[in-house]
Amino acid sequence: MKIAIASGKGGTGKTTLSTNLASYLAQTEKVVLTDLDVEEPNSGLFLKYELLHSEDKFKMIPQWNDSACTLCGNCQKVCNYHAVIQIMDSIMVFPELCHSCYACSELCPTNSLPMIPKKMGELKHGTTGQFDFIESRLVIGEEQAVPLINQTLKYVDQKFDNSYIKIFDSPPGTSCPVIEATKDADYIILITEPTPFGLNDVILAVDTMKELKKEFGIVINRYGIGNNEIIEYCNKHNIPILAKIPNSRKIAETYSKGELLYDKFPDVKEELAKIASHILDIKTRIV
Amino acid sequence: MKEIVIISGKGGTGKTSITASFAVLGGRDVIVADCDVDAADMHLLLQPQHIKSEDFCSGELAVIDQDLCIQCGKCFDVCRFDAIEVTDNIHEVDELSCEGCGYCARVCPVEAITNIPLNVGKWHISNIKTGSKMVHAKLGIGADNSGKLVAKVKNEAKLIADTESKKIILVDGSPGVGCPVVSSLTGASFVVLVTEPSVSGLHDLKRVYELVAKFRLKAGCIINKADINPKVSKEIKEFLQTENIIHIADLPYDEDFTKAMTNGQTIVEFSDGSLTNTIKESWKTILEIL
Numbered sequence: 054m055k056i057a058i059a060s061g062k063g064g065t066g067k068t069t070l071s072t073n074l075a076s077y078l079a080q081t082e083k084v085v086l087t088d089l090d091v092e093e094p095n096s097g098l099f100l101k102y103e104l105l106h107s108e109d110k111f112k113m114i115p116q117w118n119d120s121a122c123t124l125c126g127n128c129q130k131v132c133n134y135h136a137v138i139q140i141m142d143s144i145m146v147f148p149e150l151c152h153s154c155y156a157c158s159e160l161c162p163t164n165s166l167p168m169i170p171k172k173m174g175e176l177k178h179g180t181t182g183q184f185d186f187i188e189s190r191l192v193i194g195e196e197q198a199v200p201l202i203n204q205t206l207k208y209v210d211q212k213f214d215n216s217y218i219k220i221f222d223s224p225p226g227t228s229c230p231v232i233e234a235t236k237d238a239d240y241i242i243l244i245t246e247p248t249p250f251g252l253n254d255v256i257l258a259v260d261t262m263k264e265l266k267k268e269f270g271i272v273i274n275r276y277g278i279g280n281n282e283i284i285e286y287c288n289k290h291n292i293p294i295l296a297k298i299p300n301s302r303k304i305a306e307t308y309s310k311g312e313l314l315y316d317k318f319p320d321v322k323e324e325l326a327k328i329a330s331h332i333l334d335i336k337t338r339i340v
Numbered sequence: 341m342k343e344i345v346i347i348s349g350k351g352g353t354g355k356t357s358i359t360a361s362f363a364v365l366g367g368r369d370v371i372v373a374d375c376d377v378d379a380a381d382m383h384l385l386l387q388p389q390h391i392k393s394e395d396f397c398s399g400e401l402a403v404i405d406q407d408l409c410i411q412c413g414k415c416f417d418v419c420r421f422d423a424i425e426v427t428d429n430i431h432e433v434d435e436l437s438c439e440g441c442g443y444c445a446r447v448c449p450v451e452a453i454t455n456i457p458l459n460v461g462k463w464h465i466s467n468i469k470t471g472s473k474m475v476h477a478k479l480g481i482g483a484d485n486s487g488k489l490v491a492k493v494k495n496e497a498k499l500i501a502d503t504e505s506k507k508i509i510l511v512d513g514s515p516g517v518g519c520p521v522v523s524s525l526t527g528a529s530f531v532v533l534v535t536e537p538s539v540s541g542l543h544d545l546k547r548v549y550e551l552v553a554k555f556r557l558k559a560g561c562i563i564n565k566a567d568i569n570p571k572v573s574k575e576i577k578e579f580l581q582t583e584n585i586i587h588i589a590d591l592p593y594d595e596d597f598t599k600a601m602t603n604g605q606t607i608v609e610f611s612d613g614s615l616t617n618t619i620k621e622s623w624k625t626i627l628e629i630l
Contacts, residue, residue, distance in 0.1 A: 058616060061379050062353010093349050109401065133400065133442045133455075154420055154441030193550040196487065203599035205530040211592035225351045225515050226378040232436055232482040249601050250356065250381040257379060257481075264481045265436070274503040278598050302593060303570070309538035309569035 054336050055219045057089075057238035059262075061254030063225035066244045066274035066298065069308055070328075071222035072099040072317050077325050078332070079184040087209050087236040088188035090224040091174060091201045091260045097309045102179035102186050110189060111170035112200050113153045117144040122165035128157035137166070149196050150181065174201040176208060185213070198230040206237065215340060217331065226260045235262070238333050241269035242295065242328070248279035252286060259292065268335075275300035295331050296324035341501050342630045343494075343509045345508060345528040347552075348447055349544030351515035353536045354564040357597050358619065359512040360385040360606040363470055365623045369507045372474035373497035375490045375524040376514040377461065380476055383402065385606050388466030388474050396477065398488045400440035400455035402433045408452035415444035415453060436482060446591040461489050465496060473500055487519035494524065508630075515544075517551050525552065530630060532588065537572035545576065549583060559585050560629065566590035586629065589622040 056072045067090070075086035088096040115128070115137065128137045128144060136150035137157045148171055158166045176189045188203040191198055202224075209219060223234040235241055241262050245255035253270065262269045271287055276297035287294050298304075299320055307314055315322040346359045360382055363372045370390035374382040402423070404415070409431055414423040416431065423437035424444065431615050433444075445453040475497040477489050497509050525531065530569040531552050535545040545561070552559050561580050566573050573590070592615065600610035608616045 063379070065352060090516075092518045092521075093540075093544040095350070095543060098539045120504050131442070131446060133440060152441055154439065154443050155418070155439055156443040156446065159418070160443075160446065191517065193517060193547060194554055196522050198459055198516075198518045207412050217529070227481060227484075228378040228479055228486045228520075229482065229484045230518070236436060248598050249384045249604070253381055253384060254379040278595060279602050305565070306568055309536070309541075309572060311539035313618070 054215065054240070055238045056240050056242060056332060056338055057221040057223050057235040058237055058244060059223040059231055059258060060225055060244050061227060061258035062251055063307065065246050065251060066076050067222055067225070068095045068099065069144060069314065070242065070244050070272060071220055072096050072314055073321070073325055074328060075184050075220050076313055077315055078218055078329055080254045084184035084220065085209065085217050086184060086186050086222065087205065087211050088222045089205060090222055091189045091191045091198050091205070093225060094188045094190050096222050097188050097244055099188065100181050100186055102181045104177060104179045106178040108176050109172050110174045110176055110201055110204050111303065112173050113155070113168040114148045114151045115146050115158045115166035116169045117146060118165050118167060119143070120238045121163040123163055125162065126290040128166055131156045131160050150314050154201065171306060173314070176205055178193065189201045198224065199233045201234045202230060226255045231261065232265070235267065236265060238267065239339055240332070242272055243269055244272045244274055246275040246279065247273055247281065247283045251279070252283050255283065259290070269333065272296045272298065274298045296327045298324050341507060341509065342529040343511060343527055344530050344532060345524055345624065346532045346534060347513035347521060347524065347548055348515060349517065349532045349548030350535070353534045353541060354591070354597060355534045356381045356385070356512055357601060357607060358562060361608045361619050362623050363468070363510055364606045364608050366470070366508055366510065368471045370470065370472055371471070371497050371501045371506050372468065373493050373509055373510045373511045374474065374476040375493055375511050375520065377477045377486050377489045377493065377520065378479045378554050379515065380478060381450055382474070383476055384604065385420070385601065386468040386470065386474055387604065388464065388476065390464045390466050392465040395459050396461045396489055396492060397457045397512055398460050399458045399484055400442060401435060401458050402438050402440065402442070402444050403456055404431055404433055404454050405452045406430065408450050412449060414447045414449065418443045423630055431550060439484065442578065460484065463489065463493055463496065463523040465500065474504070475500070483536065487523040490520045490523040491526070494527070496518065512533050516569060517548055521548070521551065525555050528557050529558050533559055533561040533585070535561060535563055535576060536565045537563060537569040537576055539572065542572055542576055546579065549585065555597050560588040561585050561628065562588050562591060563630055564591045565593040568593045575618055588625050589618050591618055600613070
């Protein structure tokens, strides 16, 4: 089964929850944790793992070959992203604008725009001894996270069958990278903090998950700070609150060192156990 | 006119709280642009009154006319985004997967596919409590093209700054290093990086600075919650020194950040303690650099 951990607002504890939950569940289950926040992947900083495999990931972009080109202008006409432009007697390609739709290449009457691979990121696959860990990171300057997320999901699908609990640490926000990271998940955990920013952004995330017709629950992090509006909101909309992770400076300090929390904070472990049992219930229901 | 862009790489480091405080300190001289369009929060602190709102259209979506479709499957064959779904030989477009490239419409032999423009969000110009104006937006659920909406917000802010002869545009960026961040960096005069001394704060700072350096932009850094991990704090300072990034200030771990936010206020309005003083000093430093 696939569990995605998302949030709307950044910095609410996605990575903390992903890494701790993966480690906790791995005591009894087969687990693979995948970091899909390819712009800023952080899960690996909290894990000691042995690298098993790494590979470059590519996106396909057209490359102009002038030998047979008749400068008919069709490529420019069919590109909806203005990524292929005819200037005087040459064709310019802007890779950062290209979505790899292949239209210019395949509709070119003289095959003058063959598609070539361009490196957009790197995928790593390792093991902590307890569970598998996968992360992809986008090359700085590459603007589109979606194709790399998509290829990473395909890698996980190929390597791990349904007997695994697959946890996906998702990017923040509510735009296309989050959709890509969550659209195949069986269950979404939204993690937020009980502050006005946290509430505002989790409402956006809830609306997104409803739009995707996903089953989801909420984890409140830094519980005790801010106000109670998030709880009122969840009650009013019948959204299950899976756990409340307490606010504490000590927890923040432990996090800052890149350490897992649940073996040091019994109250965190207790909350984690609630989330884990909820996930196992869902697993029995759907698998 | 100078454009100050505030980003962080990692989310939740305090970008918006700090930017909103700067907006209050800058008062009438500063136009605010909230460019974190997919999780905008600045409005919660600056209480904007909309004076203009407009829909934002960008990109297209393929739509198949079932009356014309002959189920030939050509659209399915050419789509690289798995956006054509076939059930019982009915061909339909998965709206979330469609990237609006238009390839399917071009190969459809019976012209059953049209591309419709996509409304991806709304943007607003508002009066704010600083006596100035703010441009902000809300991206539609799951919408693509956040980079283009960011560009729109920034352009509108520039137009206002021009007409009203304002000296400064303050841009609150989004987390990450992808298209909305690239878009918010375009045309910046100075970049303020807000970070925190955690392993992830430092890691993300390094990545986002690599992007800033590609644009050859001058940058400064505010270390928030600086006292939470002295060791990583020191590593951050060493990184700043190596890269010639100006160290603007250290802010302490302080729950006044949250208390101010819960009150709908910026930190500089909420408290007059040392945290507020340090933020005032930081703003002064930034103005001197400009």
